[in-house]
Amino acid sequence: MSAETVELICPAGTPAALKAAIDAGADAVYLGYRDETNARNFPGLNFSRPELADGIAYAHDRGAKVLVAINTFPRAGQPEIWHQAVDDAARLGADAVILADIGLCAYAAKTHPDLRLHLSVQASASSAEAIRFYHQAFGIRRAVLPRVLTVPEIAALGAAVPVEMEVFVFGGLCVMAEGRCALSSYVTGQSPNINGACSPAAHVRYIEKGDKVISQLGGFTINTFGSGEPAGYPTLCKGRFEANGKLSYLFEEPTSLNTLDLLPELIAAGVTAFKIEGRQRGRAYVSAVVKAFRQGVDAIRRGERPPAFALDGITEGGRQTSGAYERSWR
Amino acid sequence: MSAADKAGKKAAEKTGKPGSLTLGPVLFNWPAETWRDFHFRIADEASVDSVHLGEVVCSKRQPFFEKYLAEVIERLTAAGKEVVLSSLALVMTERERQDVSALAEVAGMLVEANDVSVAAALAGRPFVIGPYVNVYNEGSLGYLAGLGAVRACLPAELPAATIAILARQASVEIELQAFGRLPLAMSARCYHARSRNLHKDGCQYVCGDEPDGMEVDTMDGKPFLTVNGTQTMSYHYLDLLPEIGALRRLGVDRFRLWPQSCDMVAVAELFRGVLDGRLDGAEADARLAELLPNVAFANGYIHGRPGNALVDEGLATG
Numbered sequence: 001m002s003a004e005t006v007e008l009i010c011p012a013g014t015p016a017a018l019k020a021a022i023d024a025g026a027d028a029v030y031l032g033y034r035d036e037t038n039a040r041n042f043p044g045l046n047f048s049r050p051e052l053a054d055g056i057a058y059a060h061d062r063g064a065k066v067l068v069a070i071n072t073f074p075r076a077g078q079p080e081i082w083h084q085a086v087d088d089a090a091r092l093g094a095d096a097v098i099l100a101d102i103g104l105c106a107y108a109a110k111t112h113p114d115l116r117l118h119l120s121v122q123a124s125a126s127s128a129e130a131i132r133f134y135h136q137a138f139g140i141r142r143a144v145l146p147r148v149l150t151v152p153e154i155a156a157l158g159a160a161v162p163v164e165m166e167v168f169v170f171g172g173l174c175v176m177a178e179g180r181c182a183l184s185s186y187v188t189g190q191s192p193n194i195n196g197a198c199s200p201a202a203h204v205r206y207i208e209k210g211d212k213v214i215s216q217l218g219g220f221t222i223n224t225f226g227s228g229e230p231a232g233y234p235t236l237c238k239g240r241f242e243a244n245g246k247l248s249y250l251f252e253e254p255t256s257l258n259t260l261d262l263l264p265e266l267i268a269a270g271v272t273a274f275k276i277e278g279r280q281r282g283r284a285y286v287s288a289v290v291k292a293f294r295q296g297v298d299a300i301r302r303g304e305r306p307p308a309f310a311l312d313g314i315t316e317g318g319r320q321t322s323g324a325y326e327r328s329w330r
Numbered sequence: 331m332s333a334a335d336k337a338g339k340k341a342a343e344k345t346g347k348p349g350s351l352t353l354g355p356v357l358f359n360w361p362a363e364t365w366r367d368f369h370f371r372i373a374d375e376a377s378v379d380s381v382h383l384g385e386v387v388c389s390k391r392q393p394f395f396e397k398y399l400a401e402v403i404e405r406l407t408a409a410g411k412e413v414v415l416s417s418l419a420l421v422m423t424e425r426e427r428q429d430v431s432a433l434a435e436v437a438g439m440l441v442e443a444n445d446v447s448v449a450a451a452l453a454g455r456p457f458v459i460g461p462y463v464n465v466y467n468e469g470s471l472g473y474l475a476g477l478g479a480v481r482a483c484l485p486a487e488l489p490a491a492t493i494a495i496l497a498r499q500a501s502v503e504i505e506l507q508a509f510g511r512l513p514l515a516m517s518a519r520c521y522h523a524r525s526r527n528l529h530k531d532g533c534q535y536v537c538g539d540e541p542d543g544m545e546v547d548t549m550d551g552k553p554f555l556t557v558n559g560t561q562t563m564s565y566h567y568l569d570l571l572p573e574i575g576a577l578r579r580l581g582v583d584r585f586r587l588w589p590q591s592c593d594m595v596a597v598a599e600l601f602r603g604v605l606d607g608r609l610d611g612a613e614a615d616a617r618l619a620e621l622l623p624n625v626a627f628a629n630g631y632i633h634g635r636p637g638n639a640l641v642d643e644g645l646a647t648g
Contacts, residue, residue: 076495102470103472103473106473123464127430128427130446133449148517179464180419182512182514186636189634189636237515241554242546243525250525251562327531330529
């Protein structure tokens with residue numbers, strides 16, 4: 001792969017965000033339907049069928065692609081909801097669908113042989129053997145890699161698989177292998193795999209106690225903030241917990257993945273597409289992040305390093321990490 | 331054979347069979363001799379049908395107990411137990427890929443795939459699908475059965491309604507996790523090491539300090555989760571003793587006990603008693619609470635509730 005062909009894949013949680021992303025220089029946007037068939041099933045987000053048709057027209061008129069995420073695991077006994085989601089994406093002219101479930105991959109490959117299939121990060125395909133399986137069995141053309149691999153591991157993987165590789169470059173960071181985490185359902189009953197939701201807002205409570213604010217999820221305290229400290233959202237794996245008498249952000253600090261500096265290395269490793277997380281984010285956020293990464297990719301095309309960009313103001317907790325791409329993260 | 335014939339055959343096979351018990355692989359980092367002696371006692375005394383061996387959580391631990399693997403297999407086999415080799419759940423490095431390939435080459439033994447890459451490598455021969463492979467519906471289960479899967483231990487978070495549909499339609503044996511701390515998440519990062527300001531590469535094997543995992547509490551002192559190296563588990567122990575009868579009627583064939591450092595022979599005896607109809611589920615449940623007085627139990631998932639919930643209403647099977 002080269003900087004000439006690398007694509008910037010941007011989040012579109014709403015029709016407004018879709019336009020913002022494309023206007024800011026997205027090569028493609030990814031989005032989901034307004035239901036449990038996608039892994040960002042939050043109130044007020046996502047697309048109806050007519051909105052998807054309009055979004056595809058807007059994108060295609062401007063030379064951009066639309067990728068439809070249908071990446072939860074179909075509920076037993078009701079596969080038709082997920083099948084319909086794939087059928088509608090194909091009918092409305094989506095450029096690809098992003099799938100995680102083996103059964104749904106089999107359905108899509110059989111029913112829509114011309115539809116381009118991408119393997120969702122939720123499939124947790126972390127080795128060449130796993131990715132080759134989805135390619136040979138269902139013809140998937142691109143795999144979104146789980147956020148568990150280092151840059152050298154990605155390079156080795158790229159040399160061993162016959163599909164394109166897409167990696168996350170910015171935004172919220174799962175610290176667990178995606179698609180293999182039941183922490184949210186253990187506490188709230190709602191899971192990314194089944195319901196498309198992690199740490200859902202309906203189970204969040206903020207309790208004022210003296211000069212402190214306690215954030216809870218499903219009745220469990222996830223963090224406590226002093227007066228004047230902004231109370232962050234209680235995403236389960238970004239909380240403060242106690243183990244062996246020591247209080248810490250045991251799993252991960254509230255932080256955002258930012259790999260703007262690593263883009264040249266990721267391109268050299270064979271990555272085809274850079275994915276920006278944030279379908280739950282507003283227009284202004286999407287626009288700012290997409291612009292920064294557009295400039296980064298364009299600079300690399302000119303043979304320069306990506307320019308430093310002030311993204312601090314929009315990262316979670318004002319902190320950034322390069323996540324699993326650096327071995328020391330483990 | 332048509333799907334309907336298969337389902338009919340399966341239903342006929344199930345009637346009259348008492349249901350099977352599996353002892354899952356030890357998920358914790360126990361000293362190698364403890365690991366060996368634990369399995370020797372299981373071989374000699376525990377009324378389980380199948381025993382899983384192998385490192386699922388962290389490939390760095392594997393060399394420790396490998397030296398005892400052959401004699402443990404021999405002892406279990408001699409005692410009439412089916413031995414199943416469990417694979418790693420998160421396969422990333424070159425070394426891990428080689429280990430998985432080698433496992434898929436083992437002849438004459440059933441292998442459990444805990445990653446899709448392992449299932450792919452085992453295609454064409456009988457294998458077991460582990461709970462770390464995402465089987466949520468009849469489509470994926472049917473596909474994997476087509477590759478050769480003969481048994482599936484389902485993911486922890488499935489409710490009884492889903493399990494019933496899978497058990498009714500599947501041509502494979504359906505196994506459910508029924509006892510012990512639930513595996514909830516895997517990561518590339520080692521939280522045991524991180525809790526001691528170490529990294530996974532130089533971890534000093536601190537996960538070996540806690541035989542049932544490291545307790546994680548909330549800031550207000552409520553027990554919450556358990557860390558086992560790169561794996562995050564429930565604090566509560568799953569206990570499905572009261573639900574076993576209903577789950578058998580829904581078509582569940584097997585129940586998996588996750589090894590904890592408690593008296594697993596006694597735990598297995600309670601489950602065996604219920605499966606054989608010698609013990610009432612509620613009576614066995616009361617005895618389990620006596621056996622493990624300091625353990626908090628949960629069964630929320632099977633009732634369609636948060637996994638940490640303890641529900642004492644019966645399970646509807648209508």
